[in-house]
Amino acid sequence: MEIDLRLESSLWVGKKRYKAVLTGWHFQWTEVDKNNREKKTTLVPVSELIALEKGQVEILPRKSVEDTDKDFTVFYVKRSSSGGSYGLLWQFGRIQFSCASRALRDQWTSHLRAALKTHSPSRPHRLLVFINPYGGKKKGRNIYHSLVAPLFELAGITSHVIVTERANQARDHLLKKDLSGFDGVVCVGGDGMFSEIMHGMIGRTQQEAGLSENDLNVTLQPCHLHIGIIPAGSTDCVCFATVGVNDPVTSALHIIIGDSQPLDVCSAHHPTEPVRYSVSLLGYGFYGDVLAESERHRWMGPLRYDFSGFMVYLSSRSYAGVVHYLPADPLLSSPRDNTRCLSGCSVCSKSTERLFPHSTVSESVHSFQCSQYRSDRSEAGWVSVAGRFRCVSFTCMSSSCPRSPLGLSPSAHLADGTGDLILVRESHPLGFLKFLHRHTSSEDQFDLPFVEVHRVKAFRFSLPPGEEEDSLEDMESEAARERENQESPQCRMDSETKSRTGSEQQLTDRAKGDWSREKSLFCGPCCTEAPAVSVWNCDGEILPFSEIQGRVHGQLVHLYARGIEDKAACVG
Ligand SMILES: CCCCCCCCCCCCC/C=C/[C@@H](O)[C@H](COP(=O)(O)O)NC(=O)CCCCCCCCCCCCCCC
Ligand SMILES: Nc1ncnc2c1ncn2[C@@H]1O[C@H](COP(=O)(O)OP(=O)(O)O)[C@@H](O)[C@H]1O
Numbered sequence: 001m002e003i004d005l006r007l008e009s010s011l012w013v014g015k016k017r018y019k020a021v022l023t024g025w026h027f028q029w030t031e032v033d034k035n036n037r038e039k040k041t042t043l044v045p046v047s048e049l050i051a052l053e054k055g056q057v058e059i060l061p062r063k064s065v066e067d068t069d070k071d072f073t074v075f076y077v078k079r080s081s082s083g084g085s086y087g088l089l090w091q092f093g094r095i096q097f098s099c100a101s102r103a104l105r106d107q108w109t110s111h112l113r114a115a116l117k118t119h120s121p122s123r124p125h126r127l128l129v130f131i132n133p134y135g136g137k138k139k140g141r142n143i144y145h146s147l148v149a150p151l152f153e154l155a156g157i158t159s160h161v162i163v164t165e166r167a168n169q170a171r172d173h174l175l176k177k178d179l180s181g182f183d184g185v186v187c188v189g190g191d192g193m194f195s196e197i198m199h200g201m202i203g204r205t206q207q208e209a210g211l212s213e214n215d216l217n218v219t220l221q222p223c224h225l226h227i228g229i230i231p232a233g234s235t236d237c238v239c240f241a242t243v244g245v246n247d248p249v250t251s252a253l254h255i256i257i258g259d260s261q262p263l264d265v266c267s268a269h270h271p272t273e274p275v276r277y278s279v280s281l282l283g284y285g286f287y288g289d290v291l292a293e294s295e296r297h298r299w300m301g302p303l304r305y306d307f308s309g310f311m312v313y314l315s316s317r318s319y320a321g322v323v324h325y326l327p328a329d330p331l332l333s334s335p336r337d338n339t340r341c342l343s344g345c346s347v348c349s350k351s352t353e354r355l356f357p358h359s360t361v362s363e364s365v366h367s368f369q370c371s372q373y374r375s376d377r378s379e380a381g382w383v384s385v386a387g388r389f390r391c392v393s394f395t396c397m398s399s400s401c402p403r404s405p406l407g408l409s410p411s412a413h414l415a416d417g418t419g420d421l422i423l424v425r426e427s428h429p430l431g432f433l434k435f436l437h438r439h440t441s442s443e444d445q446f447d448l449p450f451v452e453v454h455r456v457k458a459f460r461f462s463l464p465p466g467e468e469e470d471s472l473e474d475m476e477s478e479a480a481r482e483r484e485n486q487e488s489p490q491c492r493m494d495s496e497t498k499s500r501t502g503s504e505q506q507l508t509d510r511a512k513g514d515w516s517r518e519k520s521l522f523c524g525p526c527c528t529e530a531p532a533v534s535v536w537n538c539d540g541e542i543l544p545f546s547e548i549q550g551r552v553h554g555q556l557v558h559l560y561a562r563g564i565e566d567k568a569a570c571v572g
């Protein structure tokens with residue numbers, strides 16, 4: 001039964017009179033001057049009310065200034081255009097109303113509370129918060145306690161906070177500990193920390209569903225707990241690409257009002273390794289090398305990527321490989337259609353209907369995706385491209401971030417069940433610089449003769465025939481044999497043996513995180529040959545192998561976000 005939540009009366013803010021109206025979905029107030037003329041109206045969707053308190057209340061520091069029995073204070077989401085070129089910043093607005101009587105005040109507060117309950121039902125009440133104290137500029141703890149916790153408290157959210165003491169603590173907690181009673185998980189950190197939490201959540205969901213996540217053919221179950229991201233990392237790409245800004249208060253407000261944004265996830269498989277998941281970047285070649293190089297310069301903080309990017313650019317490497325991909329339906333969208341995935345995106349909404357056609361989400365997802373993928377696994381429809389590449393990148397979303405406001409693939413969609421595969425062939429260094437530089441402006445980085453981009457559902461990358469990768473154990477034992485043989489520092493291998501053992505040694509070193517031998521691999525100035533293989537950058541984590549199979553799982557996780565809001569539509 002629909003409760004009548006409509007209420008209208010005069011209210012006062014200081015000495016000014018306002019006409020206040022609650023329609024159920026919206027709460028609005030309009031200043032009325034002495035001649036009864038209406039002036040500016042503020043309209044707030046009920047779903048964007050943050051909190052409601054009797055009396056006159058301040059936060060930061062939180063105190064009740066004056067608890068008069070005719071007053072109430074409303075906290076709500078207020079938008080402002082960000083300094084950058086992209087999304088909208090959210091701040092909290094606060095207004096104190098005075099009523100003609102205590103009875104009217106109580107009527108307003110009870111109506112507003114009832115409207116909130118009816119029209120904003122999916123707000124979290126209890127959250128599990130993980131803070132990485134070492135992410136980005138190491139300010140995670142401070143950001144959470146000074147900017148976020150007071151807002152959660154105001155909104156009546158209780159949180160269990162864990163400041164991590166080691167890498168993968170959050171992942172292990174999510175895999176093993178009791179999560180009952182929590183409505184969502186909050187990640188205070190960067191993309192690496194988000195990745196850890198995502199791995200924990202996806203793993204836990206599959207465990208509970210009795211599914212083997214390492215099996216490429218298994219259709220994974222979507223996670224039911226939402227993830228909130230408070231940006232406190234180096235790239236903050238997942239936050240930036242799903243909210244439009246990397247601002248802790250904006251993200252906290254999206255969490256409080258229980259926004260929901262589904263997100264595609266790519267699973268990356270290798271025969272001998274556990275599955276890894278990626279949302280922002282699976283990159284071989286340039287981005288793999290940048291990440292590997294940057295690990296040596298972690299002390300530089302976020303700048304390590306720029307420094308390493310510069311160094312790797314100078315090394316001007318390219319790598320041989322064969323890429324196979326399964327194109328997505330070109331009638332639905334294309335990576336070069338010049339559209340942007342914005343809040344309420346119709347391509348993503350249609351995908352939701354396609355991915356989850358019935359009301360019981362889990363059953364329908366399972367049957368639909370299984371049949372879809374079975375046909376995907378046949379070679380029918382797959383396309384292959386061989387060559388030498390400066391980079392092979394795959395992203396499930398635009399991957400916009402402060403470094404690249406439109407992102408790796410500006411027209412990619414957050415939740416359409418596809419990802420964009422970007423192939424950059426060997427080219428003149430200046431051409432590659434042009435490609436990179438276009439990421440920082442609105443110029444089309446795909447409009448270059450050595451670049452191609454494909455919207456795909458799955459892909460795989462292999463080394464050229466005859467150069468396939470052995471298992472890591474094989475490589476390690478071969479590398480050990482090789483080291484024994486190399487007691488004399490002379491350059492004595494024939495070029496074929498050299499490149500083969502060289503590439504295997506590199507992978508072995510990289511697998512162990514040992515980059516120190518990189519230069520000495522090619523015994524001095526007489527051998528200036530570049531390394532034959534690179535590694536994968538999986539959302540900021542090194543995957544120490546070359547051959548990989550990737551598959552997109554549509555809308556596998558949900559974030560407390562709503563996509564990027566259209567500036568023109570939202571700021572009046
Ligand atoms: C000439 C300017 C070139 C600017 C090129 C910008 C490309 C930016 C693409 C960014 C994609 C980001 C995808 C996200 C990846 C993150 O998951 C992941 C982990 O993040 P976390 O540490 O916060 O946990 N981040 C990364 O792997 C970092 C990748 C960043 C690559 C930056 C490369 C900078 C390149 C500078 C080249 C300079 C060449 C100058 C030659 C004269
Ligand atoms: N307490 C900790 N000590 C060391 N590493 C941690 C800790 N907590 C999380 N990590 C790891 O730190 C890595 C980087 O974290 P992230 O928050 O993404 O920062 P950044 O954006 O600067 O890389 C993540 O892979 C995460 O697993």
Ligand SMILES: [Ca+2]
Nearest residue numbers: 264396413418
């Ligand atoms: Ca997508």
